Amino acid sequence: MTRLDDLPIRDDLRGKEPYGEPMDPVLVPLNVNENPFPVPAAVVRDMLTELESVLPTLNRYPDREFLELREHLADYLGHGLVRDQLWAANGSNEVLQQLFLAFAGPGRRVLGFPPSYSMHPELARGSGADWVEAPRGQDYELTEQLVVDAITEHKPDVVVICTPNNPTGTATSNDVILAAHDAFDGMVIVDEAYVEFAEPGTPSALDLLPGRPRVVVSRTMSKAFAFAGARLGYFAADATVVDAVRLVRLPYHLSAVTQVVAKVALRHAPNMLDEVAALRTERDRIASRASELGYRVAPSEANFVLIHGFAAPRQAFEFFLARDILVRDIGIPTALRVSAGTPEQTDAFLDALEDYTKSAAPVPPSEREDTK
Ligand SMILES: Cc1ncc(COP(=O)(O)O)c(C=O)c1O
Structure with a gap:
């Protein structure tokens, strides 16, 4: 089978991976910062x-x-x-x-x-x-x-x-x-x-x-x-x-x-932007619940939050995926990024986060990269 490297491809593209965030259909997609509400x-x-x-x-x-x-x-x-x-x-x-x-x-x-x-x-x-x-x-x-x-x-x-x-x-x-x-x-x-x-x-x-x-x-x-x-x-x-x-x-x-x-x-435009305030509320709800559970959330002005404190972000990612929830493992030590969803999607994520935290306690601040 021909491999990419067999082609006379540009040298600076050799060994590169294309943008490849998963697109598997899941019930709760919170990985690419989309707006979860349909077009009115x-x-x-x-x-x-x-x-x-x-x-x-x-x-x-x-x-x-x-x-x-x-x-x-x-x-x-x-x-x-x-x-x-x-x-x-x-x-x-x-x-x-x-x-x-x-x-x-x-x-x-x-x-x-x-x-x-x-x-x-x-x-x-x-x-x-x-x-x-x-x-x-x-x-x-x-x-x-x-x-x-x-x-x-x-x-x-x-x-x-x-x-x-x-x-x-x-x-x-x-x-x-x-x-x-x-x-x-x-x-x-x-x-x-x-x-x-x-x-x-x-x-x-x-x-x-x-x-x-x-x-x-x-x-x-x-x-x-x-x-x-x-x-x-x-x-x-x-x-x-x-x-x-x-x-x-x-x-x-x-x-x-x-x-x-x-x-x-x-x-x-006003109709299309109708849910922006609701999404800010969902974002803040994720941030405050995650903080209560012992994680640290960077202050966010967007429709997502970066949650620090996962000892093994990949394992946490898989745990959420098993519950049909996609979040983003961005490659930052101890962190996962989560987009604000509908109230139901946010509930599903927060329930899963609570359960995950019972099995794997958040990393204490003294051991976290972001606090060093
Ligand atoms: C900061 C930033 N800029 C640009 C984009 C590209 O978005 P689009 O091409 O959908 O406009 C994204 C998408 O996630 C983004 O996060």
């Missing part, structure tokens, strides 16, 4: 009506510039943004890929702050760039000093800051992002995939865009919007950044079907 029926009805007029036109290519959709995205974000400052692609993964293709690439360096989203290094390297890392501080926080020191040391072309950060839930303030921006002359990509789950009123990096063409804010409809299956990510930035990305995107990358369902979803 009224929105589905509107989508079907609009699709009826779009489907016969699929013989033609879609609007390559998806102008209407970008108008809707600008309206949704507010902040005085206009259509020309918005761009979208098939998920924010593709948005990030396009940004790296335009601003990273061979001979360039991208700096990130792990633990963070596992696809950042993959996408940066996929563009041909080098990936470099600097550690986070206490409780996974980023400080101005930390980011400026890392930029001084690594001299990157692009810095990626994820806020709230996946997998820790940690928020990073605009002051820190601004400090990063002012410390070098490269691009600052702020990945705000989970920002709608932060406390209402929390400032977004969108506030930093006026007068700063080197800042890009990446967002997605996959999380708070409960629209992961539609694949719609987007960014807001100076209109020139959009022009840069046009140089690397594939023509007609956003299908007419994607464009129309995303437009309808945005028209129904």
Whole structure:
């Protein structure tokens, strides 16, 4: 049988594993930070009506510039943004890929702050760039000093800051992002995939865009919007950044079907975002019960929590799986990441956690990596 290594594949791809989070159907999937609530029926009805007029036109290519959709995205974000400052692609993964293709690439360096989203290094390297890392501080926080020191040391072309950060839930303030921006002359990509789950009123990096063409804010409809299956990510930035990305995107990358369902979803934004407050409640419920049971939970502004204190995270993962519950073993010592589910799903996880704790006590703080 032919193996990957038998092919004349790129040297830097040899020995690599593709993104491979399990997709087995389970009763309680809490492993990929999806929104567990279905698309509301009224929105589905509107989508079907609009699709009826779009489907016969699929013989033609879609609007390559998806102008209407970008108008809707600008309206949704507010902040005085206009259509020309918005761009979208098939998920924010593709948005990030396009940004790296335009601003990273061979001979360039991208700096990130792990633990963070596992696809950042993959996408940066996929563009041909080098990936470099600097550690986070206490409780996974980023400080101005930390980011400026890392930029001084690594001299990157692009810095990626994820806020709230996946997998820790940690928020990073605009002051820190601004400090990063002012410390070098490269691009600052702020990945705000989970920002709608932060406390209402929390400032977004969108506030930093006026007068700063080197800042890009990446967002997605996959999380708070409960629209992961539609694949719609987007960014807001100076209109020139959009022009840069046009140089690397594939023509007609956003299908007419994607464009129309995303437009309808945005028209129904308040309805689509209806369950965000409920998910914050579920997130906090997981955090407080896990703490009562003796675990430590990093403060989270997202729809998931990182729970520390599992002596054997893999064994705990298997224990939950046997109960039809999928959580995420992120490879952080003693930790598992758990997404907020419906109240019933959260109950199922917390019951299982309680039972697991009876058989395997949480690791005391003195022996945990995160407290050293
Ligand atoms: C921080 C972060 N950014 C981007 C993404 C990509 O999401 P999508 O491609 O569905 O927009 C994810 C997905 O989990 C994520 O956690």
